[in-house]
Amino acid sequence: MTTTPLPAPPTGVPLHPGSATVEFRSLRRAFGTTTALDGLDLTVHPGELLALLGPSGCGKTTALRILAGFESHDSGEVLVDGEDVTKIPAHKRDAGMVFQSYSLFPHLTAAENVAFGLKMRGSSKADRRKRAMELLELVGLPQRAEHYPHQMSGGQQQRIALARALALQPRVLLLDEPLSALDAKVRLNLREEIRRLQQDLGITTLFVTHDQEEALSMADRVAVLRAGRLEQCATPSELYARPTTAFVAEFVGTMSRIPATRSGDGVEVLGRRHAVDGVVPADGELEVLVRPENVGLTAAAAGSAVVVGASFLGAVTRLTVRLPEGTEVKVDLATEQAALLPVGGNAELTLPDRPVLVDRRTNSGQ
Amino acid sequence: MAQLISRLRLWRGFVLLLAGIYFAVPLGASVLFSVDNPMTKTWSLRAYTQLLGAPGFTDSLRLSLELAVVTVAILLLLLVPAMVATRLGAPKLRPVLELICSIPLVVPVVALTTGIIGVLRWGPDYLSNTPLFQTILAIQNPTFPVVLVIAYVLMALPFAYRSIDAGLGAVDVKTLVEAARSCGASFPRAVFSVVVPNLRTALLNASALTVALVLGEYTTASILGFTPFTVWIAANGKNDGQMSVAVSILSLMIVWIVLLLISAAGRERGRKSAAS
Secondary structure, three states, X not given: OOOOOOOOOOOOOOOOOOOOOEEEEEEEEEEOOEEEEEEEEEEEOOOOEEEEEOOOOOOHHHHHHHHHOOOOOOEEEEEEOOEEOOOOOHHHOOEEEEOOOOOOOOOOOHHHHHHHHHHHOOOOXXXXXXXXXXXXXXXXXXXXXXXXXXXXXXXXXXXXXXXXXXXXXXXXXXXXXXXXXXXXXXXXXXXXXHXXXXXXXXOEEEEEEOOHHHHHHHOOEEXXXXXOEEEEEEOHHHHHHOOOOHHHHHHOOOOEEEEEEEEOOEEEEOOEEEOEOOOOXXXXXXXXXXXXXXXXXXXXXXXXXXXXXXXXXXXXXXXXXXXXXXXXXXXXXXXXXHOOOOOOOEEEEEOOOOXXXXXXXXXXXX | OHHHHHHHHHHHHHHHHHHHHHHHHHHHHHHHHHHEEOOOOEEOOHHHHHHHHOOOHHHHHHHHHHHHHHXXXXXXXXXXXXXXXXXXXXXXXXXXXXXXHHHHHHOOHHHHHHHHHHHHHHHHHHHOOOXXXXXXXXXXXXXXXXXXXXXXXXXXXXXXXXXXXXXXHHOOHHHHHHHHHHOOOOHHHHHHHHHHHHOHHXXXXXXXXXXXXXXXOOHHHHHHOOOOHHHHHHHHOOOOHHHHHHHHHHHHHHHHHHHHHHHHHHHHHHHHHHHO
């Protein structure tokens, strides 16, 4: 993580907030018969941006809301710098939050919104104004100070919300899918903006998202949650390259499943023996999981695979290849290389000489 | 498309004209009748001057305005926290609250008043040896009959509820309160600083409807024997045809002026907050 020192603000109060360590310990929360968190254990290091990633209902927002103080927990602990905060009311938790829906106060201007927390804290009007302008400068919107939320775009509103969340110099910044309501281009710009600010300020940040691309591109580490439990927490590159479970492998990026058979301590796939990354399930039929960019494909008139589809993705084209027994495999090739493999043509499929992730065969057979 | 819009505009103008005639003709005729002097074939404000100079005019009007202010205050203090709390903490209770607030719509005013009379009669007998005895007497004080406020709060509940409910539906109360709390505001302060200002229009509408109801209510006040403005004008307009029409016109004008003042106050405040 890189940290660039910020210029000293005119108020004399540094923009740098304190960075805290956040720990979830055996955190449980159930809503009726639905278990949202089933013993979550996770540590967020000071100054780190950690993305909580997972499908709907995996408990990521519940964990964030428990940390913010908006949701109660059934058991476990939430520690901020070693102190259990679960008994502290939300307004005293020292955590700034940006919400999924536009949460600016409609009756206040951008500057008043940013200064709201300072007003609650009893700062003088002049100090509030100065501080609000500093933060608006920080998010690149000083010219919008006197605008009301309805006079601003969604992206601008979220930037103001970010400035408002930072105004009180919180120890932890909580981002609850702040980009999901924005259109693609704005989302891309804003995620770079958020990352830059987070790195500049060095603030411990929890970022909830269901968008894997967002999580991988922004976070120092990504925690993948499933059914209220932590599946894997790792850096984006490790998570992508070395997923520890089939769920993580398939949730982060694209995976194809190819039938395999046991062969000693490895597996046999497409007539070749491969070492296994992890453990081989003791029973049941097996499949290996491979990423589209790790599969080799060459045009071959006698090849057993048939190209059945092609999606142009720019520099890369994603081909769908059908194996003789009906399995479909995704293959990413450079576009000029993919041009040599027309839909309907035969080809030869190869797997890389590296350990593969193995899982029990799913019903879909894909 | 342009032709359709032009036809719609024409139709809208026609409907507005019809509605205008429907309201303006009887009002205009009433005003003319109240100022016409058939003996001298001239206009005269005699009916109005007699009315304004009649004993009890100021007292009854002041009582009605006081009743309206207190009713609005109690109604909003009861409803706003209850409705915000149900939205935030117990959304499943919303239909229950709506049902409770709608009950006065199906209870005739006479039945409600009869019930109040029953309680007021029963109270002194059974509460004579308790501190509540004095309370029963105090709420019937003719200078400011609190019992009327209680009745008016009940009567205005359905209108105020719907108005505030529409206002709450237009803002994301939960997120606003949570955002305020994450900025360091306690729960009551979050509601007061963030939710209430965004309900301004709804609160003004609820207030206007309540004021209109209180200033126009006759049955309960009359049966219970109090003299707010409506009861006073009914009593003073009985003996003179012109004066009774003048009373109606004056009553309408006063209600309109009060409602316009409430509306103007809301707009002025909105402008001030926009400018600050």
